[in-house]
Amino acid sequence: xxxxxxxxxxxxxxxxxxxxxxxxxxxxxxxxxxxxxxxxxxxxxxxxxxxxxxxxxxxxxxxxxxxxxxxxxxxxxxxxxxxxxxxxxxxxxxxxxxxxxxxxxxxxxxxxxxxxxxxxxxxxxxxxxxxxxxxxxxxxxxxxxxxxxxxxxxxxxxxxxxxxxxxxxxx
Amino acid sequence: xxxxxxxxxxxxxxxxxxxxxxxxxxxxxxxxxxxxxxxxxxxxxxxxxxxxxxxxxxxxxxxxxxxxxxxxxxxxxxxxxxxxxxxxxxxxxxxxxxxxxxxxxxxxxxxxxxxxxxxxxxxxxxxxxxxxxxxxxxxxxxxxxxxxxxxxxxxxxxxxxxxxxxxxxxx
DNA sequence: CCTAACCTTTACGTGAACGGGAAGGTTTGG
DNA sequence: CCAAACCTTCCCGTTCACGTAAAGGTTAGG
Numbered sequence: 001x002x003x004x005x006x007x008x009x010x011x012x013x014x015x016x017x018x019x020x021x022x023x024x025x026x027x028x029x030x031x032x033x034x035x036x037x038x039x040x041x042x043x044x045x046x047x048x049x050x051x052x053x054x055x056x057x058x059x060x061x062x063x064x065x066x067x068x069x070x071x072x073x074x075x076x077x078x079x080x081x082x083x084x085x086x087x088x089x090x091x092x093x094x095x096x097x098x099x100x101x102x103x104x105x106x107x108x109x110x111x112x113x114x115x116x117x118x119x120x121x122x123x124x125x126x127x128x129x130x131x132x133x134x135x136x137x138x139x140x141x142x143x144x145x146x147x148x149x150x151x152x153x154x155x156x157x158x159x160x161x162x163x164x165x166x167x168x169x170x171x
Numbered sequence: 172x173x174x175x176x177x178x179x180x181x182x183x184x185x186x187x188x189x190x191x192x193x194x195x196x197x198x199x200x201x202x203x204x205x206x207x208x209x210x211x212x213x214x215x216x217x218x219x220x221x222x223x224x225x226x227x228x229x230x231x232x233x234x235x236x237x238x239x240x241x242x243x244x245x246x247x248x249x250x251x252x253x254x255x256x257x258x259x260x261x262x263x264x265x266x267x268x269x270x271x272x273x274x275x276x277x278x279x280x281x282x283x284x285x286x287x288x289x290x291x292x293x294x295x296x297x298x299x300x301x302x303x304x305x306x307x308x309x310x311x312x313x314x315x316x317x318x319x320x321x322x323x324x325x326x327x328x329x330x331x332x333x334x335x336x337x338x339x340x341x342x
Numbered sequence: 343c344c345t346a347a348c349c350t351t352t353a354c355g356t357g358a359a360c361g362g363g364a365a366g367g368t369t370t371g372g
Numbered sequence: 373c374c375a376a377a378c379c380t381t382c383c384c385g386t387t388c389a390c391g392t393a394a395a396g397g398t399t400a401g402g
Contacts, residue, residue: 011379023360023362024361026380026381027359027360031359040369041368041369042368042380043367043368043380044368044369044378045380060293064290064293065237065290065294066239068237095315099315102308103312109301109302113301116297119294120291120298122231122235123291127287130280130283130284131280131284133280134281137276138273138277141277144269144270181348181349182348183348194392195389195390195391197351202389211399212399213397213398214349215350215398215399216349239388239389241388
């Protein structure tokens, strides 16, 4: 096996690489989100490429998705459980047990997906509302451009049932 | 005038109605997210239906979307600007100005949508990853059920193995 | 008019998610 | 071998988003 010595990074380099601060990275370790791949002889934290991936993943969940560290921890715990089950799977010879391990893993993934999709659904509902307003506005612009009188459609206080405006929702 | 005096609610009723606490509602006022529609003679806060809508909207952004109150404030400021512009629009007679007001409003809505869509994209990317893993697992289950050898398809993205190592968080 | 239930403001407390500094050990180039 | 530049573990400080309690005013029912 061609062993390409995987260069390990110290915390400041990791910080520069991930856009986090050393303090934040240590804090994430403190709350159990990730442990460095290794420690130097003098106890320096040393991180590998997977650690970087994981930290970028965490940052994405935090900044982009707006998850709390607790929620992120839950998602990552599932990841870890997956990894552990992979080991169990490898060391198992019994097809029945193997099948059980696999279906358990699938169940966990499904729960993750469900959790994520719920959040997406909520966000999309908000987008729909926004785009209803947008098409309403756009139709007024169309009226103006056509020299027409404003149609003066009553503001849809009642939620749903927006009669589609003439313009297509962008996107 | 058929003035069907819209019942105003006191803070505890609003809390029950929105699932927030009185403290939280006062706090949201403190940070400028909403002001009660009125005050009683003795300075009791009194809320109307729109206040309820707004509070539910805030709660949705907070719980479902995971926005910070600062971000929510930004989105609501846009909402307020929209409302003010509506007034400006009504009082304007110049089609050019009216068009400008409308397109400004559309721009704001688009920014809201963009902000929401970014979050969705991030979440969807995570779902894609999860479903890749799922189908991978499912194919192994199929192999087992068919009595085949595990195909051992290499995992597309090498991920970290269980990061244990950290026995105690802190000592 | 009384009083219980509600409300007010003020203010200190709390958990999450870090920031920042002190005191001291580790690495590395010269 | 030595000093600068990192790093370590405490540990206290801060902001956000409220919780909670105190001290007192308001409202509705009897």
